[in-house]
Amino acid sequence: MRSRLIEIYHRLYAAYGPQHWWPGETPFEVIIGAILTQQVSWTSVERAITALKQERLMSPDAIARAPQEHIAAFIRPTIYYNEKAKKLKAVVEFLQTRYGGDLTALFALPTARLRAELLAVHGIGEETADSIVLYAAGKPSFVVDAYTRRILTRLELITGNEPYRRIQKLFMDNLPPDVELYNEYHALLVRHGKERCLKRTPRCDACPLHGLCPFPRQYRR
Ligand code: SF4
Structure with missing residues (x-):
């Protein structure tokens, strides 16, 4: 699980770059x-x-x-x-x-x-x-949202029905408690969910997670 989560992170980062999230002045x-x-x-x-x-x-x-x-x-x-x-x-x-x-x-x-x-x-x-x-606060607590749940479900890392804390634990048990990493990872999942892994019709062609994600094969059936 650890290596898959890190691979997903690196692929998303390579595709989208730093997200500079959260955009608040204070x-x-x-x-x-x-x-x-x-x-x-x-x-x-x-x-x-x-x-x-x-x-x-x-x-x-x-x-x-x-x-x-x-x-x-x-x-x-x-x-x-x-x-x-x-x-x-x-x-x-x-x-x-x-x-x-x-x-x-x-x-x-x-x-x-x-x-x-x-x-x-x-x-x-x-x-x-x-x-x-x-x-x-700048403290390491991984943020789980609807994009996280959708993408991880399609990647078959979760079933999609898990409670919030279990999905959060998946990240926090397998990644170092690194604020910058949690920050960027969450922001990248949001970007991916908005741009490519869309709710109704995901744009799987040329997805940066191609090969890691079984969803396109099932989708064609
Ligand atoms: S291959 Fe498709 S379903 Fe899988 S993560 Fe990419 S966009 Fe989402």
Whole structure:
């Protein structure tokens, strides 16, 4: 398994190059982005983040002070904007109540404890928590998303029905706990899932994982 995961990584990296993910200017912005991107494309998140910045709402204090409806108005492109505004208020309340608004204090926690604390916040599920741990805190927690699940299923490394943690463990048991590697690997899987390993009709011709992936043979049957 270890050699297959490393081979997949090297092939994707050779095909797509470095992805420079996550595109947030500050750790707080990464947290905001990780919540806003739930069930929506990154293009919509970018529009919402730009609006929040223009309204000077990109800080814990500003989010805490602003009424929920006010925040919701500026994140409308991300759909479920009322619920997401509630989630932004919840994460800021958690940060201020438990850590005095200090992200450095929060991120000083050991990785497992940090992840557990985040998961206890309203609106933060496993993928969002791991995105914050990896991309905002810079700690090694592999991010599993729908692209990861789809690609690994087609590669027959998983059945596709495994719980999140089992898929994450597959990576973390077989790869070194390297933040840069986890960062790039996740970003490459997203790129591959968006560009080639599409949900309905994957573009298997000239896929960089050709020869590793049994899916094209089955697809032709
Ligand atoms: S060969 Fe096809 S199914 Fe397999 S990873 Fe590539 S695009 Fe996806």
